[in-house]
Amino acid sequence: MATIGLDKLYYSKITEDENGEETYGLPAVLAKAIKADLSVELSEAVLYADDGAAEVIKDFKSGKLSLGVDDIGVSAATDLTGATIDDNGVLISTSESNGPSVAVGFRAQKADGRYRYFWLYRVKFGLPATNLQTKGDSITFSTPTIEGTVLRRNKLDGNGKHPWKAEVTEGDASVPAAVISGWYTQVYEPVYSGGV
Template identity: 40%
Template sequence: MAQIGLKYLICSKLTETETEATYTGGKIMAYAIKADMSIEVNEGVLRGDDRIIENVKEFKSGKLTLNGDHLDYETRALILGHTLTTIESGTNKKMTAKGSDDGAFVGVGFYATSIKNNIRGFRAIWLTKVKFGVPSESMETRGEAINFQTPTIEGTILTNVLDVWKEEATFPTEAEAKTWLNTMASIGGTP
């Protein structure tokens, strides 16, 4: 299945009990520019009679690299654990980043247009448990041409308490994909 585009980059705070994973405070993270996922597996091989008789491959963890137009202070506070305070007239905010800050585990979602046999669908992906690190940023002086600099943030994909690391579904309309992601992230109410 070929894919084009990327839209609707969202996250939501994860709370886990022994038997349940729930999400609250869902929000749009940024306008989506790029999402890269790479998955690591644990592999076990059992040999017998001079050949491989069993081979097991299981999810270990993954790396999620996101590039968006802007990570606002509220998103950074959630995913990185930074502190926000109000300054001056009560409308400006200041973010304080400490070395000991530790952000929340979050669910992360997005969707892309998929094409198979000239039929378009919308593949929605919900990563159930992600822990982000401080984003990389680059800044440069303006020259002859305008070059936008946007933040890249990297997170670790983990399994949640239910041993699930990803949920995905493909829908015939963009609206259905977005509605499903909103339900997963509890955007607009609780699921």
């Protein structure tokens, strides 16, 4: 079903242990969302046998997330891009600014009024783009865009896999209500009863 809205854009700082496995901090509001574009790049291999394709493997390689937001606050900018704040409270971006990876969560409203919820487990952002324009006969809003690379997380889930995204639709009969009501209290952790 088509989506007609986007809101509740959050991020969660990541702490890594000595093995690189992620622990997620409490989610915080990133900004008011205007637009989110997610594209995925796959690694593909085709095995040919008997003059035709016998096996095809398509694995997640990485993704690109482009977020249009109303404004990136100073706190979010330091957490996402590695920029610093000087003694006068001025945000300083340097050529060495290299922010840590974060998890990103948001929701998209569907045409039936229900929401589809997302967590991207590991996103590495670059510096935000700024587009400015002088006022003319009419007012045009200029808003920042920030782009990040979506990666799989290092920590294995209960099935021994490396997830990169969690997605759920509100109102699905198989989804406990607590999953939706707690979506922004912590980064969603996959649950499996069997495991590996």
